[in-house]
Amino acid sequence: MRDMPGVAPLPPAASILQAPTPPAWVDEAVRRWPELLLDHANCEKKAASTALALLFAYPEDRPLALSLARVAREELRHFEQVVKVMTALGVAFARQRPGRYAHALRGALRTSEPGRKLDLLLMSALIEARSAERFALLAPRLPAPLARLYEDLGTAEARHHELYVRFARGLAPAHWQARLQALAVREAELVTSPDRTLRFHSGPPETPT
Ligand SMILES: [Fe+2]
Ligand SMILES: [Fe+2]
Numbered sequence: 480m481r482d483m484p485g486v487a488p489l490p491p492a493a494s495i496l497q498a499p500t501p502p503a504w505v506d507e508a509v510r511r512w513p514e515l516l517l518d519h520a521n522c523e524k525k526a527a528s529t530a531l532a533l534l535f536a537y538p539e540d541r542p543l544a545l546s547l548a549r550v551a552r553e554e555l556r557h558f559e560q561v562v563k564v565m566t567a568l569g570v571a572f573a574r575q576r577p578g579r580y581a582h583a584l585r586g587a588l589r590t591s592e593p594g595r596k597l598d599l600l601l602m603s604a605l606i607e608a609r610s611a612e613r614f615a616l617l618a619p620r621l622p623a624p625l626a627r628l629y630e631d632l633g634t635a636e637a638r639h640h641e642l643y644v645r646f647a648r649g650l651a652p653a654h655w656q657a658r659l660q661a662l663a664v665r666e667a668e669l670v671t672s673p674d675r676t677l678r679f680h681s682g683p684p685e686t687p688t
Contacts, residue, residue: 482588495604497660500613501683505613512621516625517575523558526554527554568625575678578679580679603639604643606680611636613680614630
């Protein structure tokens with residue numbers, strides 16, 4: 480998406496994040512990449528599902544609905560790509576307990592309109608921005624074909640971040656930045672504080688195993 484003339488350019492993905500991913504998370508994620516890959520497959524499914532849920536929640540917003548339909552398809556395509564790589568690398572499917580990130584982040588959202596729509600868009604923007612940041616950190620440290628996949632997905636998730644920010648800005652031109660900042664502080668706490676479970680959006684592990 481291009482910026483509109485006379486409107487301030489959108490911030491790049493990493494700059495909406497209030498804290499960088501701790502090196503301890505990256506080290507552990509590289510070491511335990513098969514486990515992370517499994518969670519990553521789930522993340523792609525969840526990203527598609529979140530886009531669809533927004534589409535159902537705000538059907539009257541046609542530009543948003545059309546963009547979300549495209550995002551949902553793209554996220555499902557990412558899921559297929561991850562499963563293909565899992566198969567190539569011999570990573571078997573296993574059920575995993577969800578991490579704390581998405582649930583805790585959702586807990587910070589407003590529950591009634593008009594605030595809820597803005598919060599949902601900003602939450603998605605933050606998740607996409609964090610995904611893009613982590614793919615960029617992981618790609619140089621992982622073997623092919625994972626490195627190449629993560630480079631490609633990082634670019635796509637950064638684009639999704641921009642899309643969600645653009646709709647948030649259009650919805651609440653005077654308020655979106657302050658609200659983004661508040662939610663980004665919570666998001667940063669969740670990815671930087673010690674976490675019991677290693678996941679794609681978790682904090683660094685409490686005790687490395
Ligand atoms: Fe994705
Ligand atoms: Fe995405």
